[in-house]
Amino acid sequence: MIYAYTENSNGKYKKSALEVVSYAKTLADFLGDSVTAITINADDSPEVLYQFGASKVLNIKNEALKAFDPKVYASIISQLADGNYLIFSHSNESTSIAPYIVKEKGAAYITNVVSVPLSTSPFRVKRNVFSGKGIAIVETSDSGVVVTVSLNSVGAKENPVSGTEENPTVNIPSDPHYKVENTELSSGKIDLKEAEIVVSAGRGMKGPENWGIIEELAEVLGAATACSKPVADIGWRPHSEHVGQTGKAIAPKLYIATGISGAIQHLAGVNSSKTIVVINNDPEAPFFKSADYGIVGDLFEIIPKLIEKLKFFNN
Ligand SMILES: Cc1cc2nc3c(=O)[nH]c(=O)nc-3n(C[C@H](O)[C@H](O)[C@H](O)COP(=O)(O)OP(=O)(O)OC[C@H]3O[C@@H](n4cnc5c(N)ncnc54)[C@H](O)[C@@H]3O)c2cc1C
The missing domain is CATH 3.40.50.1220 (TPP-binding domain)
Incomplete structure (x- = not known):
């Protein structure tokens, strides 16, 4: 199973969510597998993710998760993503979650990826290096791989499949030393990272x-x-x-x-x-x-x- 973490903003799927699902679907097609999207408190119809290749959407609905906390989000995604591949966007949100999962699962971590896999055994991709001045080809033979896909690098291609949405229950960890109580957008306008x-x-x-x-x-x-x-x-x-x-x-x-x-x-x-x-x-x-x-x-x-x-x- 290939997992994709799909970000939403106030319940609405971000453009990057479509790109990661599309990426995961390309990988799933290489491997003869399918894509499960994981999201937290999305209100949008899951249809939009089926349209780009996710055949299952795990949408965790929980008021306690309204405030973004990377450690808590990582724990929840870890509980659900039990496959070999987990795909994120190379966004601020996802890159603050992914390292916790990599540490917990002992997975290989390939960030800022700008190509679909050149091969899957070993897993080989191109990634941006030196602030976009160069491209490196990297590979791993690890069985667990976490990838962050550079925004707007591979684009989102429609690849419709039929899908289902589930609302799984998860354990929400608590940390006595640290708690995010509230988060606010720095401006109510268009998200700079997502803007065309x-x-x-x-x-x-x-x-x-x-x-x-x-x-x-x-x-x-x-x-x-x-x-x-x-x-x-x-x-x-x-x-x-x-x-x-x-x-x-x-x-x-x-x-x-x-x-x-x-x-x-x-x-x-x-x-x-x-x-x-x-x-x-x-x-x-x-x-x-x-x-x-x-x-x-x-x-x-x-x-x-x-x-x-x-x-x-x-x-
Ligand atoms: C380690 C390090 C990291 C850095 N990271 C960043 C970074 O992430 N992002 C970043 O932006 N900078 C970064 N900098 C700073 C960077 O080197 C530049 O100093 C900075 O980008 C210059 O900002 P500026 O172009 O707004 O100002 P200036 O260099 O002062 O340029 C102003 C420009 O406006 C033009 N101008 C003036 N009046 C007008 C007018 N009326 N009409 C049209 N044009 C006009 C001028 O011709 C000039 O080209 C970093 C520097 C260091 C050392």
Whole structure:
């Protein structure tokens, strides 16, 4: 049995959930096996997971699990996943759960995977290394393997099967030294890691009071907002928006970078974006070397014009 941990946000399956099920289904087809998805407090119909290849969905419904606690989630997933393969997304949530399971099961752990298996015996895959600057081919002959799949790397392919959903009961461990009582989203807007379009800004914005045009552009495009590290460090924007080597690594379809120079540490977190658009008034800004499209000019003139045009086309 191949297991996939499918994340949901407020009960709704994330896009990454479809990608991990799709990945697990490809592996299951290689091995002549089937896919069981494990999820916690999902409200969405399981149909969406059957559509991508899960023939069973184990949905643990329990109020005590509303607050995300990686140790507790790991214990629950461990109780249910008794197969040789367990597939996660390479997201913050999943990468904080997976290591506990790896330790408990003594499994091989392959993270940031960007390819379907090149072989299954031994299990061999490609993974991202050096912040996306290189690809390594790794293999393991261990019988237990835990994999995290890089977001948007293999994509989600529909592969419909008929399925069933169960609501198993599990033991919820308690730790007298540590308890997560509540968790809150840092912003109610679009999840940066999941977003297909990201509008990002840096020190070229001059100050936090100017961010209105970035938020407006993001709203018109249905995009998430991001920022460079110094901007988050000075407190102009929340740290949850910081992308790069020391921030979030993202891979949207479209990344629009405004007033960001394009330092190597910033690029490390965004260079897997499908299309990069750079707006900068310095024609020598290093970011232009990584851009698919570049606009040399003052962002305070360009962005309002862009918003005006996009609003015109949206109407
Ligand atoms: C160990 C380490 C880790 C790091 N990790 C990260 C990381 O994860 N993420 C990250 O982002 N950085 C990271 N950094 C910092 C990184 O090296 C850069 O210093 C940082 O990315 C620069 O931020 P910036 O582009 O916003 O600012 P700047 O380098 O100051 O660039 C501002 C840009 O705005 C342009 N500009 C100014 N005014 C306008 C205007 N009116 N219109 C258009 N363009 C304008 C300028 O031409 C310039 O290119 C790290 C550094 C180190 C040493």
